[in-house]
Amino acid sequence: MNNSMNVRIYPSKAKGIVKAPPSKSMAHRYLICAGLAEGESVVRNLAFSKDIEATVNCLRALGADIRIDGDAAYITGVDVAKPTGTIQILPCNESGSTLRFLIPICFLNGEEHVLTGSEYLMQRPLSVYEKITHSLELRLERFEDKVIVKGKLQRGLFEVPGNISSQFISGLMFALPLLNQDSRICVAPPVESFPYIDMTVDALQSFGIDVKHGYYQIDHCFFWIIPSGKYIPADITVEGDYSNAAFFEALNFAGSDVTVTGLNPDSLQGDKVYNILFEKIKSGEAVDLSDCPDLGPVAFAVAALLGKGVFTGTKRLRLKESDRVSAMQEELEKFGIDMVAFENTVSIGGVLRPPKEPLYGHNDHRIVMALSVLLTVTGGVIEGADAVEKSFPDFFDRLRDLGVNLAYGMDQ
Numbered sequence: 216m217n218n219s220m221n222v223r224i225y226p227s228k229a230k231g232i233v234k235a236p237p238s239k240s241m242a243h244r245y246l247i248c249a250g251l252a253e254g255e256s257v258v259r260n261l262a263f264s265k266d267i268e269a270t271v272n273c274l275r276a277l278g279a280d281i282r283i284d285g286d287a288a289y290i291t292g293v294d295v296a297k298p299t300g301t302i303q304i305l306p307c308n309e310s311g312s313t314l315r316f317l318i319p320i321c322f323l324n325g326e327e328h329v330l331t332g333s334e335y336l337m338q339r340p341l342s343v344y345e346k347i348t349h350s351l352e353l354r355l356e357r358f359e360d361k362v363i364v365k366g367k368l369q370r371g372l373f374e375v376p377g378n379i380s381s382q383f384i385s386g387l388m389f390a391l392p393l394l395n396q397d398s399r400i401c402v403a404p405p406v407e408s409f410p411y412i413d414m415t416v417d418a419l420q421s422f423g424i425d426v427k428h429g430y431y432q433i434d435h436c437f438f439w440i441i442p443s444g445k446y447i448p449a450d451i452t453v454e455g456d457y458s459n460a461a462f463f464e465a466l467n468f469a470g471s472d473v474t475v476t477g478l479n480p481d482s483l484q485g486d487k488v489y490n491i492l493f494e495k496i497k498s499g500e501a502v503d504l505s506d507c508p509d510l511g512p513v514a515f516a517v518a519a520l521l522g523k524g525v526f527t528g529t530k531r532l533r534l535k536e537s538d539r540v541s542a543m544q545e546e547l548e549k550f551g552i553d554m555v556a557f558e559n560t561v562s563i564g565g566v567l568r569p570p571k572e573p574l575y576g577h578n579d580h581r582i583v584m585a586l587s588v589l590l591t592v593t594g595g596v597i598e599g600a601d602a603v604e605k606s607f608p609d610f611f612d613r614l615r616d617l618g619v620n621l622a623y624g625m626d627q
Contacts, residue, residue, distance in 0.1 A: 220601035222623045224590035229471035229617035233463050235455030235478050237262045239606050242453045243270050243312045244418035250274035252292040252446035259287045259452040264606045269310040276305045296323040307332040315382035319390035325367035343375050343383040370396040377406030385415040391440040392424045400438045407505045410485025423447030454479045458509045459607050461489035462584045465513050468520045469592045501525040508532050512585035515543045519552045524563040537579040546574050569593040580605040
């Protein structure tokens with residue numbers, strides 16, 4: 216807390232046009248595919264947040280050659296199945312996507328890999344991989360600051376529950392095409408965050424990987440991964456990010472007048488539904504967050520602005536960068552907002568009032584951005600506001616450009 220950056224936001228209205236930042240979710244996927252491709256790929260329209268930097272640095276540690284020029288990355292991929300004779304250390308920092316996407320890839324050459332990261336990152340669930348590695352007699356050991364893996368992944372039938380993070384399914388999808396025989400990933404219902412799986416399939420197909428999707432036993436879905444031996448290089452542009460754009464749209468419920476541009480209406484991003492969710496909150500309908508858990512904090516903020524909101528499918532919000540249910544409950548209480556939370560539901564009510572004490576960002580970028588929207592109405596301070604650098608480093612610059620009066624620094 217003492218060394219964190221704080222932001223003070225004064226009551227003010229935002230007005231103007233803002234371009235959505237690049238999608239962090241698609242950027243991770245494109246970078247990994249490019250890092251596995253033979254030859255040079257170009258990934259354009261990147262925003263180098265801490266999470267994206269973590270993926271870039273891990274790919275470099277695996278042997279990919281990456282040159283950054285402005286918002287583009289020129290990437291010459293590496294044959295990750297080829298032994299190197301050394302222990303490779305991958306710095307994941309605080310990026311859950313980086314860690315979960317790369318663990319299966321580290322099992323392709325049979326050698327030891329060390330994936331390092333913050334203490335909190337290492338506390339996040341890895342149960343799917345732990346179960347798979349145990350059944351295949353592969354090594355996966357967890358420590359306070361690292362995960363050590365060793366062994367060689369084999370083709371097979373991988374059964375995973377659908378109500379866990381889709382990142383486990385995506386991680387397997389990145390690695391399995393590089394095996395010499397086909398594999399299947401069978402996902403038991405209920406399947407949550409399905410749009411994120413679709414995004415991974417789309418990225419794989421853009422780099423020449425063939426993935427078939429089907430169903431068995433009516434409601435069980437499977438993904439058939441066709442071995443290709445290699446990824447094909449691509450020149451590809453990252454589309455705008457709906458999940459971060461939602462915070463600017465939320466400002467309109469705080470009396471602002473903001474138009475968001477740069478979003479693909481045909482996007483596969485699950486967070487594309489944010490406007491539908493906001494309208495449901497406004498009309499008093501219950502909102503299901505199962506397929507779009509990243510919209511939880513901003514949806515709770517909109518509910519606080521409107522004085523009402525009922526949410527289901529909130530259980531997975533507790534397994535993100537912070538326990539986002541408890542974090543928002545704690546901070547909304549400072550505004551005089553009642554938030555009642557159960558295992559998988561949340562209800563919100565009350566009248567927004569200026570907080571009488573500083574807010575806390577909980578080391579979570581989405582918590583900080585959600586609270587910032589509320590402070591444009593009431594004014595106040597957020598401690599630990601630098602958490603936005605995880606996904607959206609210029610968030611406060613964008614707010615200031617729209618006319619929000621704020622001060623950002625160590626002394627706020």
